[in-house]
Amino acid sequence: MDALKDKSKMLSRWLRHRPDAIGITLDKRGWTDVAELIAKAAAAGTPINRDELLQIVAESDKQRFTLSEDRLRIRAAQGHSVAVDLKLPVKTPPPVLYHGTVQRFTASIRKHGLLPGRRQDVHLSANRETAEAVGARRGEPVVLIIETFPMVRDGYQFRHADNGVWLISSVPPQYLRLPENGTSTTL
Template sequence: MSRDSRAISKLLRHTAGERHLTMSTDGWTAITDVLRILELTRERLDVAVRENDKQRLQVDGERIRACQGHSLAGMPVTREALENSWERVHPEGLLWHGTTRAALPAIRQEGLKPGRRTHVHLAAAKDSRVGRRTSVEVLLGVDPGNLEVCRAPNGVLLTREVPPDAIVRCDAVH
């Protein structure tokens, strides 16, 4: 991911509030404001959006947003507004969440929580690049039966939390 892409993602997902970026509750903001705050040209922004490896950024005319992955603290986005802007889905197969071995004891006890983010990220396939961290050691299979699941424009599946009894598999990553 390019330096510009990282800077735009960070601004739109985590630091809009502290950088005084005006943003709607579902994450949209004016491209001109992003260009001014980050001192970018429109051409550099367009390249960063196009080449973002996880397709985290979404452009609609003269506005831009991060598809998902927002922090809760200090951000103007809300869970409800984000969910209303995403597609509600009803997956039939297992969904997958990557984590570390060190996190397993807490997950077995509490389930998957979003932490400082708005939602837990899930993927429809074990080999999905979208929604996957580089430090994944274990893939957890999640039964989506009783979960409210949404799909962001970049394909990441999201839910507010996953209770421990919905985690039905634990596969090591090789």
């Protein structure tokens, strides 16, 4: 199973950040040809067959990848640092979304809000547990609460990825709350 996990990580790298690492090209919507991906992955020293690829797509805990209806093309569901336009529709989010981070970033977030960094969008989740798991990847998690209705009222647009992640270009600090001893306070 570790081999599939490693291959999944490589797929994320290639389809989100470094398609050039194996010589594939993403179209403007982030899609690439499955057969070409398989061939170029093998040539780059990471052989992956079609069955493994389908298993990775189906079993990815975060549903990171999307196959086209005809299963001939694949793309990352979100998280790109390369320029793509996934053409995700604007949707009305739930009243509250969450973002997981760690304490060392909260001073900057208080000042600048949530920014996408190297990615195209800020990633938000619909539940606290997912945000905690994201934050825990870097240390003790801090879960920020995003007040979405005031943002929508003020003209911000949210998009919803195929894997359930909510995306937005940024979240200014006035829309964020930081839980404090079980209660929430404005950042």
